[in-house]
Amino acid sequence: MKDTDILIIGAGAVGCAVARELSRFRLRITAVEKEGDVASGTSGRNSAVVHAGFNNRPGSLMAKLGVEGNRGFESACEELDVPFQNTGKLLVAFDEEDRNILERLIEQGKKNGCEDLRLIDAEELKRRLPQVGGIGAMISPHTSIFDPFAYCVALYENAAENGVRFYFNSPVTAVERDQAEGGFLVTAGKQIFRTRFVINCAGLFSDEISKLAGVDRYRIYPCRGEYYILDKVADSLLSIPVYPAPKPGIGGLGVHITPTIDGNLIIGPSSEYIEDKEDVSCTSEIMEKLFTEAKLLLPSIERRHIIGNYAGIRAKQAPPEEGGFRDFVIREEETCPGLINLIGIESPGLTASLPIARMVRDLLSARIDLIEKEDFQPRRKGIVRFRDCTEEEQNQLILSDPEYGELFCRCQKVTKREIREAIERTPGAKSISAIKYRAWATTGRCAGGYCLARIADLLIRDYGMKPEEITLRSPGSELFRGEVK
């Protein structure tokens, strides 16, 4: 049995943000995650947008924490060395009804505290984005794009550096009251943790975790969104996220086109309630629909630009017959003291993750004395990206380590040294997708055709792994069956 003060369940963006926020204080903190890496659920499967906060009902937690999150995001990314770019965002009106929706959105945004929202007419839209149709648009200058994987990894690394212990591949199967101490006994994977507080950041499974702890009052309805990834055509086609005016009641933001921080474009998401919380399949019907709708928004995209698909699942509290958004629940349960539930953290959960974490901190500080550590290290440095360096810097890097001169990933220009760093970081990458999310290899148009074999070879030769031990993601996703001979 392991003793801890705080047990965080789930290492998505919210779990990692809570871990990092609480690591400022003199506490023993443990985080458990059922998958093999951070950001394995909804946090790694979304549009990668920092929202401005005009989409949510005034007075809601979503609105308050979303706007607050937007304001602090850039400096957090700077502190944690996470790629971030303020692009702004356009919502396009195709008819008068759309324009009315946008006007109401601006009003709503003002109430929420979003700044600088305004409408532009068809002429200005044409001047700014001649490739997009529409009779006008709303501009949201404070919307931004970022790398959600790097963000979660950064929070995780920084939390770990500040003393949080993470356990992966550790699904929670029991949450019992500890009769002697008044806390909880939590079974996660092969371990049992004795803890005073449980912080439920389990996303799609937050209802089930709450139920395990004896609070059976929530239900999460999984709502899938499918995406296309296009090649690096953002420079030539679109450099700012473009959304349609949101139709009321869809419970999503509509199919939009967003440039990624890396210069790709993504199309999506769809919005479809499903049964299985882990079914991240893409379907032929939705893929067909996505492309057709996106082409209406941006006629210059073509099928040959497609390099991949993925799907993410929203943790919605609103059942299918209701639709729309229900507000975040973030509270300590009266009937179960010590259990802090975070339920229904869907969009704008990523944007709001740091304010959410601070809200958890405040809930805790009402219960126990939080004493700040003197040696808290707020800054974290990411892996140096060879491709982003100047020629002179690149030469310096190669001089410092010749492995910077060996390009492992041809599409993204990732060097052997960067792959090695992803593996050797504390806590390091242990699967191909973990390497991918840290060093960005295999994410290009050849999807690992060039670098996968090289990375596997490196893991075998230099890190003593057997081929059959190398996984794509969690255990069960073994890539190979052993040696040929």
Added chain:
Amino acid sequence: MSGTIVIIGAGPGGLAAAKGARLAGADRVIILERNEEPGGILNQCIHDGFGLLRYGKHLSGPEYAMHAIAEAEQCGAEILPGHHVLRIEPDSRGHSVIAASRNGLGKFEADAVILSTGCRERTRGAISIPGPRPAGIYTAGTAQNLINLRNILPGKRAVILGSGDIGMIMARRMRLEGMEVAAVIEILPEPAGLSRNVSQCLYDFDIPIHCRHTVSRIFGKQRVEAVEISKVDEQRKPIKGSEQIIACDTLILSVGLIPENETAETAGVNLDPKTNGAMTDAFLETSVRGIFACGNCRKIMDLADYVSEQGETAGYNAVARIQGNAMKAWDRERGSDLRKGFPEPGTVTCTLCPNGCQVKLINGIASGNRCPRGADFAAREAVLPMRTVTTTVKTADGELVPVHLDRPVRKDAVLPLSREISRMRISSSMKCGEAVGSAAWNDTEVRVLSSCGR
């Protein structure tokens, strides 16, 4: 003064371009190669079928590479492996090629540049197969790399989508290494690759091929567990109600090659928007004066021999451009003379060379063969079919050496002999052509020869 030619990529195109440029009088020819060894994709193509046109011999890929490397070096070309080209910049003299290596960023000034950067494979993402994204989905070339160069077994039971030549060659290769191949799925009415490969890679191993079908869904959260295949209609869309499930742990994709032109793009070379190939005039010069392109980065070709032939022309023309001489036109879009698709019923497909002649034997008289060897092959096929075998042998330090047998063997000996050769261990890598050992099955005894290309 005939200047410096910088060639990007030391595959068959680049190596032949170097030869062509030196023979035409280039002062200096440098080939920049990103791999640690020259040869390009040939190094992982351990099967035979290379070199008949260019060298008049039956060679494996590594052996073909060895010939091409030797020719380039004998002509005085400098091959620089471990150099990954980042971009091409214009300069006062012509172009500068910037490449990263373990020694730093190198700047190679060139009077003319030849692109021979090859191609990459179309991926699962590009063809949008529905389903989740489990482990166990590989392009045929990646599977070939894993099995032939890195001694890594990708799976136990594969379905192959697409019947291009690499897909079919990998079907046979996986069978020889003990994997099951459940089926090959092809969306077109006929196999896409050579009839020779349909015959010797699929028919020989009883691997079923389903034409007018596609993989309509992938199953498996963590690792591939099965695929669903469907018949397709005239628009190549899956037909509802025609679904079948095939259990497998691996899906191999052989769904097309795309010219690789990221380097060309940095120089502003015009690409064909449909194929991504570098567009050239009849003299293989791209839209940027002084930059030439040859081989698969220009247009996907069926044989390495054709790539070499074109590379040599590009090398010649690059020098002619500098000297102001007349260039040679490339007027042969080759490949139409190779027999593709299903073999004709009632004939024997001669597998001795890529032509794949469809030989008909009536009362001992052969027809349909383009050379006398086709008649012999057909006659032999009726009595005792014989096959060549290529595979690899493991050395004590874990390296794989490509090998072939000293002669063709009975068809029914192919699998048992391959199994026995798989168990062989040798102390160290051998020179090309040296015997690494012998193998026997029933009354068939063969010597196993290295075809490592060194």
